[in-house]
Amino acid sequence: MASLRIGAAALASSLFVLHTPVLIAMFSFVLTFILWIGAGRRDRLLMTGALLLFYAAAMFHEARHASNFTGEESEWTVIFSDDVKIDGDWLSAGVKEVQTGEKLRLSYRLKSKEEKQQLSSMISPGLTCRIKAQSEKPNEARNKGEFNYRAYLSTVHTFFILTPESISSDACIMNDSLRYAPARWRIAALERIHKQFPEPLNSTAAALLFGDRTSSNEDVNEDYERLGIIHILSISGLHVTLLTGLLFWMLIRASITREKARMIILIILPLYALLTGASPPVVRACLMTGAIMAAASSNVRLKPASALGAAFLLMLLLNPYQVFQAGFQLSYVVTWALVLSAGVILKQCRNAIELSLAVSVLSQMAAMPILIYHFSELSIIAPIANLLFVPFYSVVMLPALLAAFSLSFILPVNLLTDSANILLKMMNRFAAEMADIPMAVLVTGQPDSQIMVLIAAISILSFLIWEKTKKVRFSLVLCGLLFGITIGLNRFSAEGEVTFIDVGQGDSIFIRLPYGKGTYLIDTGGRLSFEKEPWAARSGGFSVGKDTIVPFLKRNGVTELDKLILTHADYDHAGAAAEVLSAIPTDEMIISPGSGGEDVMKEILNAAAAKKMTVREGMEGETWRVGSSMFQILAPDDREYEGNNDSLVLYAAIGGKKWLFTGDFEEAGEQEFQKKYNVDIDWLKVGHHGSRTSTSLPFIEAIRPEFAVISAGIDNRYGHPHKEVLEHLSKAGVKVYRTDQHGSITYTFIGGKGSISSALPPK
Numbered sequence: 001m002a003s004l005r006i007g008a009a010a011l012a013s014s015l016f017v018l019h020t021p022v023l024i025a026m027f028s029f030v031l032t033f034i035l036w037i038g039a040g041r042r043d044r045l046l047m048t049g050a051l052l053l054f055y056a057a058a059m060f061h062e063a064r065h066a067s068n069f070t071g072e073e074s075e076w077t078v079i080f081s082d083d084v085k086i087d088g089d090w091l092s093a094g095v096k097e098v099q100t101g102e103k104l105r106l107s108y109r110l111k112s113k114e115e116k117q118q119l120s121s122m123i124s125p126g127l128t129c130r131i132k133a134q135s136e137k138p139n140e141a142r143n144k145g146e147f148n149y150r151a152y153l154s155t156v157h158t159f160f161i162l163t164p165e166s167i168s169s170d171a172c173i174m175n176d177s178l179r180y181a182p183a184r185w186r187i188a189a190l191e192r193i194h195k196q197f198p199e200p201l202n203s204t205a206a207a208l209l210f211g212d213r214t215s216s217n218e219d220v221n222e223d224y225e226r227l228g229i230i231h232i233l234s235i236s237g238l239h240v241t242l243l244t245g246l247l248f249w250m251l252i253r254a255s256i257t258r259e260k261a262r263m264i265i266l267i268i269l270p271l272y273a274l275l276t277g278a279s280p281p282v283v284r285a286c287l288m289t290g291a292i293m294a295a296a297s298s299n300v301r302l303k304p305a306s307a308l309g310a311a312f313l314l315m316l317l318l319n320p321y322q323v324f325q326a327g328f329q330l331s332y333v334v335t336w337a338l339v340l341s342a343g344v345i346l347k348q349c350r351n352a353i354e355l356s357l358a359v360s361v362l363s364q365m366a367a368m369p370i371l372i373y374h375f376s377e378l379s380i381i382a383p384i385a386n387l388l389f390v391p392f393y394s395v396v397m398l399p400a401l402l403a404a405f406s407l408s409f410i411l412p413v414n415l416l417t418d419s420a421n422i423l424l425k426m427m428n429r430f431a432a433e434m435a436d437i438p439m440a441v442l443v444t445g446q447p448d449s450q451i452m453v454l455i456a457a458i459s460i461l462s463f464l465i466w467e468k469t470k471k472v473r474f475s476l477v478l479c480g481l482l483f484g485i486t487i488g489l490n491r492f493s494a495e496g497e498v499t500f501i502d503v504g505q506g507d508s509i510f511i512r513l514p515y516g517k518g519t520y521l522i523d524t525g526g527r528l529s530f531e532k533e534p535w536a537a538r539s540g541g542f543s544v545g546k547d548t549i550v551p552f553l554k555r556n557g558v559t560e561l562d563k564l565i566l567t568h569a570d571y572d573h574a575g576a577a578a579e580v581l582s583a584i585p586t587d588e589m590i591i592s593p594g595s596g597g598e599d600v601m602k603e604i605l606n607a608a609a610a611k612k613m614t615v616r617e618g619m620e621g622e623t624w625r626v627g628s629s630m631f632q633i634l635a636p637d638d639r640e641y642e643g644n645n646d647s648l649v650l651y652a653a654i655g656g657k658k659w660l661f662t663g664d665f666e667e668a669g670e671q672e673f674q675k676k677y678n679v680d681i682d683w684l685k686v687g688h689h690g691s692r693t694s695t696s697l698p699f700i701e702a703i704r705p706e707f708a709v710i711s712a713g714i715d716n717r718y719g720h721p722h723k724e725v726l727e728h729l730s731k732a733g734v735k736v737y738r739t740d741q742h743g744s745i746t747y748t749f750i751g752g753k754g755s756i757s758s759a760l761p762p763k
Contacts, residue, residue: 526575690721
């Protein structure tokens with residue numbers, strides 16, 4: 001327990017300095033105080049020392065946690081350091097500025113097939129180049145709770161992304177220093193795997209042997225995520241332990257003494273960490289294994305808890321910002337849970353199956369707060385899935401891949417790789433079937449700080465109950481109650497909201513009524529994809545539906561929509577609907593009259609038909625009420641679809657405010673609207689992303705909005721919002737919010753009172 005107490009004190013100090021949310025920092029201090037009360041005099045002194053040391057260390061790091069650059073620089077001398085990848089027409093890499101040694105990211109769009117071939121053969125870690133490039137700060141989270149790329153890069157001390165005009169071989173020279181050799185070896189090994197191994201085995205081998213998951217199949221990843229076993233497709237502590245044990249056994253069989261075998265492994269472990277990308281789980285496992293090996297060489301028996309504590313303190317001391325990485329959190333929390341449970345809970349297991357199941361349940365309970373916070377969902381069948389898949393990957397697949405890779409240098413391995421590929425495909429199909437089991441995944445929503453503290457406290461209490469009673473059922477009941485409370489608070493909250501989701505150049509509005517009385521989505525955004533030449537086509541890529549809308553809905557605890565309203569058949573309004581429906585079904589979908597025959601709607605209607613969802617056309621004058629909220633469709637007034645002016649126009653009274661959602665309504669439609677209706681509103685969703693063809697001054701003066709929201713992409717090709725529209729709104733005294741400047745915009749309300757917030761602070 002001494003290592004746990006010291007680690008808790010070190011963590012509490014670090015979180016306090018690094019501006020962690022107050023409740024979470026306070027929770028860590030409360031835990032530290034509880035551990036301090038139960039500690040002896042020696043441990044209390046060590047905890048006090050850790051508090052002071054890591055407070056000073058965190059202050060030291062915080063004072064230096066900034067870039068040496070302003071972002072105005074245009075000429076750079078950089079050295080390619082790691083993570084060099086070319087995907088289609090896109091080159092990305094980690095680089096360092098030569099003079100300061102500061103880490104940067106580099107992104108470059110390749111101009112031709114010939115340039116791609118040239119740079120593919122030229123660029124590798126150690127290459128030093130002089131380039132002209134703009135520097136930009138990484139993207140922030142543009143929707144609440146979204147993955148924050150800027151914050152993530154800051155945890156590894158990276159603050160700018162360079163976008164060069166060109167990369168010329170004449171301005172580059174190779175640095176053959178051994179410092180960059182491991183990164184070059186890693187790239188060469190990955191290239192060998194992709195050439196020698198068939199698909200999908202090559203992607204699995206790259207992930208399990210060298211920690212590279214960039215080529216993994218997205219559908220397979222999604223299935224494994226739903227099962228809660230995505231961790232087995234990356235290098236974990238178990239893999240490092242198995243590989244180290246296998247190597248130690250081979251060295252002993254080769255008549256090498258135990259002392260020499262340990263020394264060889266101690267030399268290899270740091271190299272292996274570098275070859276696999278030095279992710280926190282791998283570094284943690286290598287440090288633990290190295291500490292135990294080094295102690296054994298000195299005839300000292302180091303307990304796993306002490307080795308884990310030493311690894312944690314060292315990593316925290318070197319870079320305290322790692323505590324904000326999900327990989328770091330999961331690695332240490334789960335390992336601590338297993339180490340501390342080994343003496344009581346795991347000791348009760350009577351056979352290997354019981355032990356495996358107990359380890360899986362323990363891991364899931366420990367990871368529960370982190371998984372809920374970062375991913376807003378939890379796999380119910382993860383313990384069973386782990387029981388089935390972990391042995392296959394650890395005992396069968398990992399040794400087979402290691403043997404195939406090693407033997408590929410001296411003889412053909414087609415028989416071995418083809419056999420392994422057949423087994424892998426069978427397991428992937430089995431995973432897909434398991435992932436489709438109803439209720440396999442529990443969508444919890446993303447909790448706030450208060451609920452997070454509650455979840456963490458109950459997770460700890462569950463362990464203590466299991467340990468004291470020596471029975472797991474009470475802990476599972478407690479966790480079940482926790483899930484129920486978390487989901488209930490999210491789905492049946494007294495708060496309602498209207499959120500204009502940032503989908504780039506497009507529209508998507510989420511409406512949630514209080515007490516779970518209704519969840520509506522107006523439009524889904526979407527991108528019109530353009531066909532590229534084969535050399536330029538990228539694997540995977542960003543998708544508005546899969547990467548923005550669906551995660552947003554899950555963070556809000558939404559598993560099913562009451563209504564999906566597609567205002568009209570444009571890609572930037574409905575293009576992502578099929579992807580959304582595949583993950584989040586809807587009770588009914590309402591489309592603009594006559595729009596069902598448009599190209600963009602065909603895939604959407606097929607997706608709805610496959611899941612037997614109700615699809616109907618919206619009718620002018622159609623009204624529905626839910627509690628104190630009212631919705632009415634005001635346009636169009638005919639059944640012939642002709643484009644933007646046939647957008648569904650929805651009037652709503654929500655949260656004590658009156659709203660008008662206009663799709664891509666243009667000036668001609670606005671004129672017809674003014675002839676028919678005399679409405680006075682509070683909030684206007686500006687038509688057609690702020691185009692000058694919409695939102696005329698007479699229209700604004702007629703409806704008299706207090707607030708207006710413009711949904712437009714950053715630096716979009718259309719120049720939206722146009723200057724004329726902004727002038728019209730300003731002249732009418734309308735307060736304007738823009739997704740390109742504010743990210744998502746949310747109006748949260750209870751009863752008739754509400755507040756406005758945005759994902760990004762106003763500039």
